[in-house]
Amino acid sequence: MRAVLLGPPGAGKGTQADLIQASLGVPHVSTGDLLRTAVKNRTELGKRAQAFMDEGKLVPDELVVGLIRERLQGDAASGFLLDGFPRNLTQGETLSALLEETGVALDHVVSLNVPVDELVKRMLGRGRSDDNEETIRARLDVYVNETSPLCDYYRGHGILREVDGLGTPEEISQRVLSQVK
Numbered sequence: 532m533r534a535v536l537l538g539p540p541g542a543g544k545g546t547q548a549d550l551i552q553a554s555l556g557v558p559h560v561s562t563g564d565l566l567r568t569a570v571k572n573r574t575e576l577g578k579r580a581q582a583f584m585d586e587g588k589l590v591p592d593e594l595v596v597g598l599i600r601e602r603l604q605g606d607a608a609s610g611f612l613l614d615g616f617p618r619n620l621t622q623g624e625t626l627s628a629l630l631e632e633t634g635v636a637l638d639h640v641v642s643l644n645v646p647v648d649e650l651v652k653r654m655l656g657r658g659r660s661d662d663n664e665e666t667i668r669a670r671l672d673v674y675v676n677e678t679s680p681l682c683d684y685y686r687g688h689g690i691l692r693e694v695d696g697l698g699t700p701e702e703i704s705q706r707v708l709s710q711v712k
């Protein structure tokens with residue numbers, strides 16, 4: 532299975548990706564995690580990415596695309612679950628092209644739908660270093676302006692699966708699984 536988890540920050544993409552990885556054995560690939568590791572290890576890429584992440588902005592496409600290209604090299608054919616990539620239409624088109632090079636395509640794009648007041652509540656509760664009120668607002672704006680157009684893009688390709696993201700992680704993962712099986 533080659534799938535993408537789409538949704539605003541705080542929608543539970545990481546949690547769902549872990550549950551689906553445990554249940555179906557598909558590797559969870561998170562650009563946020565890859566970037567946080569690069570920042571922690573003080574790599575050149577990490578140093579360039581950090582300021583954008585601290586402000587809740589998207590890291591420039593060329594940095595993230597390099598990262599995802601490298602990470603998907605082994606997994607593109609056998610399957611993956613992407614969390615946090617693509618984040619804009621350019622990245623969406625890059626992903627399609629990258630998969631096409633391997634002769635494969637995405638099977639599903641699962642959009643987790645959660646109301647904004649619940650997103651803010653969840654993010655303030657988890658206390659990650661980029662989870663302060665100002666950054667949360669910036670990341671929600673980025674989602675609305677840059678990421679959400681991907682819903683229409685994938686709907687047009689007939690692979691968008693919309694899932695209610697309210698409930699316990701287990702309830703939500705049952706909904707996700709029923710959409711991708």
Ligand code: AMP
Nearest residue numbers: 562563583584588589590595615616618
């Ligand atoms: P996440 O853990 O997915 O919420 O990502 C945390 C931060 O990493 C985001 O606010 C962005 O600054 C950056 N980031 C993660 N994925 C991407 C991406 N695909 N494109 C650009 N920036 C990203």
